[in-house]
Amino acid sequence: MENSLNLPGVLLPAGLGGGGYITGLLQHPADNRVLYARCDVAGVFRSRDGGESWETLNRGLTQAYHHQVQSFAISCHHPEVMFRCCGEVRSRTFYGAVHKSADGGNSWYEVCSGMGFYGNGPTRMYGEVIAVDPVHPGIIAAGGYTGGLWISRDEGESWEQSSLPEERFGCVAFHPDQPGMLYAGTISDEELNMDYADPGEYGILGLLQDRPRGKAGRMYLSRDSGQSWELLVEGPSFAGLSFDSRDPQRLLAACIWGGIKSSADGGQTWQSAGEGLLIGKQRYGTLIQDWHVPDRWYTAPDLRPQMQDIPPIPLYVSDDGAERWKLLHHHNDNDLSGFPAYMDSFNGGSRASAAGWAISKIIVDRFTPGRLYLCNWYGVAYSGDGGMTWRAGQFRGLETTCMEAVVADKLQPGKFCVTMADHSPKVTEDGGLSFRNLPGLSGYSGSSAAVISAADPGLYLYGLIGHGRTACIAVYRDGEDRARAALTLGPGLFVQALREDGNQPGTYYAYVDGAVSAGAGIYRSRDGGTSWDRTAFRPPAYVQTLPYQKRWIEAELLSVVVYQVKNACGSNQLMDTNPHQAGQLIAGEATEGIWQSSDHGDTWDFIGEGLPFQHGGPASILSAVAYSPSCPGTIYAGFISEGLWRSSDGGQSWHKLFPVMAGKLFNVSALCVGRGEHGEDVLISASEPMVRTSTESEMAWSRDGGDTWEEWEHAPLGAVRWKGIALDCEVRQVLAVTCGNGAFRGTISL
Incomplete structure (x- = not known):
């Protein structure tokens, strides 16, 4: 076992094992064993062994808000190129920065400070708001919590603000099959995630020290990589966007309290796609299609301890293209292994309930059928049998506690x-x-x-x-x-x-x-x-x-x-x-x-x-x-x-x-x-x-x-x-x- 006693002056992570909110998860586009995780207060982490152990990737970060990461992205063209968006609010001012890494996350440098991000704010667990164009490696788009949406055309080295209004962006995504098509979804003031705070006399926006930014969510589309824009729809808040690989015109979205919605016409109109999901008002922020079985989709509502009558791990699956849903499995503690012992003391002593609390992302392994990952308030877990059982490596190296x-x-x-x-x-x-x-x-x-x-x-x-x-x-x-x-x-x-x-x-x-x-x-x-x-x-x-x-x-x-x-x-x-x-x-x-x-x-x-x-x-x-x-x-x-x-x-x-x-x-x-x-x-x-x-x-x-x-x-x-x-x-x-x-x-x- 590694021991620091022979290394005077060197600081090494202690063995606490996770415990903080992992809000995003990415898989390396070419190496199936490499994963990246982002945290609301701890920065970015990397796993080289499929999620079994982790290391911190924060070299080059200097400011107070640099570890509060709202979004990140990896280039499919040059996988060593990565981006991260971080920021917070203090004294009624939002701070934010985009950092770039040219060496796979080993070191970072700042490339843009025009947008304000809120890495530990009410939209932290939703979709990625920075994206790399799948056709043109030099084009990057990022939408802030404040400051609007910005475009880079030289692989992130310089940025210009687009013509979009300064709303709260919940997801930014390039269409994987239609060159130049860039979608940007926003979140309304009314659907911010503030259920765990007491607004009191200040109100939600007062607590956020922010001004009103929209009573409705919106979906915008650019057909020329961000040079011009059109408003597609107004109404739901768009927290996550996915493209159906079977039909380039079909889009699906996680719309927070609006549930799961689908569009058959490229985002012009939207319909509910939530048959079989939990009855009652639930918050949805993650939605993913299976790479290997295109008819299969996964989602999960945002379970919190105070909620009643919700399965311990509320992972839902659809096998008909996200038309109808069913609970994947009613998990119990016997379905879990490798989770830290401290999780036993939460949610009435059920480790399964803790593992299913506040799921922020589900991803499907690009290379291995049946292998899934999820992240939540405690860390990252993986499944090798399509989600029936889950394992965590004691969250080793994923040190995220406050x-x-x-x-x-x-x-x-x-x-x-x-x-x-x-x-x-x-x-x-x-x-x-x-x-x-x-x-x-x-x-x-x-x-x-x-x-x-x-x-x-x-x-x-x-x-x-x-x-x-x-x-x-x-x-x-x-x-x-x-x-x-x-x-x-x-x-x-x-x-x-x-x-x-x-x-x-x-x-x-x-x-x-x-x-x-x-x-x-x-x-x-x-x-x-x-x-x-x-x-x-x-x-x-x-x-x-x-x-x-x-x-x-x-x-x-x-x-x-x-x-x-x-x-x-x-x-x-x-x-x-x-x-x-x-x-x-x-x-x-x-x-x-x-x-x-x-x-x-x-x-x-x-x-x-x-x-x-x-x-x-x-x-x-x-x-x-x-x-x-x-x-x-x-x-x-x-x-x-x-x-x-x-x-x-x-x-x-x-x-x-x-x-x-x-x-x-x-x-x-x-x-x-x-x-x-x-x-x-x-x-x-x-x-x-x-x-x-x-x-x-x-x-x-x-x-x-x-x-x-x-x-x-x-x-x-x-x-x-x-x-x-x-x-x-x-x-x-x-x-x-x-x-x-x-x-x-x-x-x-x-």
């Missing part, structure tokens, strides 16, 4: 606990090679902060995120059947950080975000986490929420999605306990300061004078605080855009530690401090790329308390959004967690 935090065991080398946005915590005891689940609780779907007890081995405390934006502190001991909720928090509250008092066994502290009037603040437990009381910590009277600028910080600056508050914003870094003094702890507020208590939280003193709160503009916010394990009186504070600061006198004075060069911005989105062999502090600090600060992904480490620094080479990883770093108790093994790209393991050499 993670919150990581903590190290203070006693056992190589042991870490990680938390993530959509899963309960996981524990590794081999430095990240393998993980096991910690149990969640009914009604809770994600995890935030965590602590592994040093005083009571095998005891874990962790924050869980519940439906309806509730939270709790769970307590679990190795060997027990289940976890228990020790502190249940109301709506809008969130466990930001958990710490153990290193000098007083059984004493724990919790930092709770949210409305101060609802209970946000610092809590403590003196009985091993069984019961909790709120300490005397109170921010200034004008601070009514923690953080003070809560909505902007969580939903605009740090979050992976603008309307999903506390989804992988990063946690477990704004509180710490002093290893040199019992009852002493610090707590930071993002924009207002740092406070310290020396009596278990009964009284608090402000120690943030001289730190750059708001000095660098609205993006100058505190992201991490930490006591030195080596030097009593030394404290570290990390800031977005303003880098890392140190106090050597208990917080009375501060000076900037990194970066010291004038004008360079560094987002301390992740920080860890360990005790070196000779009593010095070992620091690792990582910077996630952000639109607001125009910073790139970086990681640096110091073996002398921050006086000198070395850059950690991670260019192949792309624009990674670092959320947490931990060093094990031997200050050798490293585990770093990210928003979107899972976790990475490595070592340092002192």
Whole structure:
């Protein structure tokens, strides 16, 4: 088994195994074993063994939105040429770029920034919006979420905007048999996929920070490769388009809530083609014809956990040219193999239900009859018997989880606990090679902060995120059947950080975000986490929420999605306990300061004078605080855009530690401090790329308390959004967690 212990300074994917949304899938046009997958937050992946294992393809990506991929394409003429469309929205501005690869995805460079894409937005799971002309290799067409449709006539090197209006494009496709014919379908405002968000007072478009772009979907046609256009039809939203190989005039489309529709006249008129599909309103976004049996078609509705009376894997097949449909097979867990164990805990304990949740794409193997692939919220699976049984290779290398935090065991080398946005915590005891689940609780779907007890081995405390934006502190001991909720928090509250008092066994502290009037603040437990009381910590009277600028910080600056508050914003870094003094702890507020208590939280003193709160503009916010394990009186504070600061006198004075060069911005989105062999502090600090600060992904480490620094080479990883770093108790093994790209393991050499 591959082990990073012999490779100091090299970061390798940890063995989490998928867990994020794979929104698109392509097969190499000439090599049946090569597949490409795109993810809403993790970029592009490649498999060289038919979907059994995967590798990340993000070299050359630098900006915050470059891993949020809405669409991609591969040239059938030159298979080493690929394109990807990425983007997101921040501060009412859509960002987007088209990148090109000339070496099969090994590296990428930007070729167009005229369109806005929304890789993690409401149309992410639908059709491809970039396409290569099957006749002319130089002609490429791409339709944005904003910015209209653009054409390249030199294989993607330069682009010009077409005359089409700036609507939301759901599919862009060249006709495979009729040269010059290019179709472009759009999606209406009313059929956006926002059923998992609460629009509240803002409305759907308010959440998207977008303007109206059409009350109806449309299908456009160009007969001259995009030089001129005609409107074919107005009405349904076109999320996926397929061409019938038996009849060049016949088209089929997945029309979201409009179901499956067919056209017999090249797209001029459309009729329903949904006989036999599920009764009631279902959302459809994928539709594919079998290469080997042209009468056979496949589709699947977008199953979500709250939906009732839908088959576990709702894969439907038609054997008469998509006229009538039937369920391919009623799958159960015995029909599945090679899926990660964590999927057992979802959807009532049914692995089959998890495998069928949110299917985004179905593709048919070009070369092997009966071989199918599907991708969904968890990863990519394949079938060798026409869809009757399904296999996954444990989603090896398909690291796509949005993670919150990581903590190290203070006693056992190589042991870490990680938390993530959509899963309960996981524990590794081999430095990240393998993980096991910690149990969640009914009604809770994600995890935030965590602590592994040093005083009571095998005891874990962790924050869980519940439906309806509730939270709790769970307590679990190795060997027990289940976890228990020790502190249940109301709506809008969130466990930001958990710490153990290193000098007083059984004493724990919790930092709770949210409305101060609802209970946000610092809590403590003196009985091993069984019961909790709120300490005397109170921010200034004008601070009514923690953080003070809560909505902007969580939903605009740090979050992976603008309307999903506390989804992988990063946690477990704004509180710490002093290893040199019992009852002493610090707590930071993002924009207002740092406070310290020396009596278990009964009284608090402000120690943030001289730190750059708001000095660098609205993006100058505190992201991490930490006591030195080596030097009593030394404290570290990390800031977005303003880098890392140190106090050597208990917080009375501060000076900037990194970066010291004038004008360079560094987002301390992740920080860890360990005790070196000779009593010095070992620091690792990582910077996630952000639109607001125009910073790139970086990681640096110091073996002398921050006086000198070395850059950690991670260019192949792309624009990674670092959320947490931990060093094990031997200050050798490293585990770093990210928003979107899972976790990475490595070592340092002192």
